[in-house]
Amino acid sequence: MIDFALKNITRYRARTFLTVLGIVIGIAAIVALGSISEGVNTSIQSSLNVLGGKIMVQSSGSGGFAAGFAGSEITDEQVAAIESVDGIKEAVPTIFFLDTTQGLGDGQRPQQFVVGVDPSKLEVFVSQEIEAEDGRKLEEGDSGVILLGNGLAKITGLETGDTYSLKDEEDFEVVGVLEKSNNLQIDNSAIVPIKDLQDILKKDSYQVVFVIPENVENSENIVEDIEDVDEDLQALASTDIARQAGEISGRIRFFTLGVGAIAAVVGGLGVMNTMIMAVLERRREIGVLKALGATKRKVMVQFLLEASVISVLGGVVGVAVGFGASFFMGSISNFSITPVVSLQLVLGSLLFALVLGLVGGLYPSWKAARLDPVEALRYQ
Numbered sequence: 001m002i003d004f005a006l007k008n009i010t011r012y013r014a015r016t017f018l019t020v021l022g023i024v025i026g027i028a029a030i031v032a033l034g035s036i037s038e039g040v041n042t043s044i045q046s047s048l049n050v051l052g053g054k055i056m057v058q059s060s061g062s063g064g065f066a067a068g069f070a071g072s073e074i075t076d077e078q079v080a081a082i083e084s085v086d087g088i089k090e091a092v093p094t095i096f097f098l099d100t101t102q103g104l105g106d107g108q109r110p111q112q113f114v115v116g117v118d119p120s121k122l123e124v125f126v127s128q129e130i131e132a133e134d135g136r137k138l139e140e141g142d143s144g145v146i147l148l149g150n151g152l153a154k155i156t157g158l159e160t161g162d163t164y165s166l167k168d169e170e171d172f173e174v175v176g177v178l179e180k181s182n183n184l185q186i187d188n189s190a191i192v193p194i195k196d197l198q199d200i201l202k203k204d205s206y207q208v209v210f211v212i213p214e215n216v217e218n219s220e221n222i223v224e225d226i227e228d229v230d231e232d233l234q235a236l237a238s239t240d241i242a243r244q245a246g247e248i249s250g251r252i253r254f255f256t257l258g259v260g261a262i263a264a265v266v267g268g269l270g271v272m273n274t275m276i277m278a279v280l281e282r283r284r285e286i287g288v289l290k291a292l293g294a295t296k297r298k299v300m301v302q303f304l305l306e307a308s309v310i311s312v313l314g315g316v317v318g319v320a321v322g323f324g325a326s327f328f329m330g331s332i333s334n335f336s337i338t339p340v341v342s343l344q345l346v347l348g349s350l351l352f353a354l355v356l357g358l359v360g361g362l363y364p365s366w367k368a369a370r371l372d373p374v375e376a377l378r379y380q
Helices: 002-009 013-051 076-083 119-124 150-156 194-201 216-229 238-281 283-291 296-332 343-369 373-378
Strands: 055-059 088-099 112-117 132-135 145-148 163-166 170-178 189-193 208-213 233-237
Touching: 013 238, 013 296, 013 343, 055 216, 076 088, 076 208, 076 216, 088 119, 088 194, 112 119, 112 194, 145 150, 145 163, 150 170, 170 194, 189 194, 208 216, 216 233, 238 296, 238 343, 283 296, 296 343
Parallel strands: 112 189, 145 170
Antiparallel strands: 055 208, 055 233, 088 112, 088 208, 132 170, 145 189, 163 170
16 A cells, blocks of 8 residues: 555656645744744753852843843942842852954854853852863953853864954953853853953943842842842842743744744645545546455545655655754854754654644545445546
């Protein structure tokens, strides 16, 4: 029956090709958009790992982590007010800057996440468990030096002892490259002494203050106390940020997979149309099969098998095309979001393609099974 199905779907090659193409486009859309969605989710969760049990404080109404804390300005006086709140172990002012001046050597200018932090408090952003793969970490009193994440070092090709040009105004000596971690935010960042970054950006304020509570269980009370001490400050516990980020990534995943699913359903309608045409054109053949003893069940299975072969073929090619498309989209964006093609996404896409084939071929196969053999043999 499989051999018979393969011969039948190659009988009308142009029609079969267009039907398979419809499935390919739909499944490729699911894989490409789904992988980007997974990449966004992975990036968000990775960014949240930096927070751990910390509280993030920024100016009220300013952009959050994803926006690089645009518009957030925190003064030394506000930092002192934050430190005066009971239950705080440490408050660490930080600056974030998206730099595009360090090229790759071929004219490309990717965005690089530059973090300004007090070298003596580096562990607030980089866990003590993450060691330097080459060179060393930042140390107290450092100036004019930079520490690179593992991913950023590979992208730029820089090593310990090389020079990193920041904003085309200042050259920093690379003193170390961190080992690869499970945190994309750290892997793709560069870290400099906060005073150096303030001088380059010509600012004496900060964008965010990471607050380490003495007891994580008191985070909610500390958040309220910080906002009470200065109404221009907005504080968020890591649990609140994780919940908001989860809601955002869920909406992105629903939207992207929904768009891909719509495209795939259109391809499934193409399968149904092809199989209906096949039934109409092969009525006499169906009559011969029934005259030779083929049961309704065998006729139905035969047409369902043909529909499934078309869909699975389109699904396999669609997964490959979607895989390539997702990384193409990632490359043109300089992998600011790294696509993640998971095994679950691949298997889910192939299963969806198979279901489309079965659903699309169900009515035509049922129609073929119910044909009267005498009437079918008379068909010319």
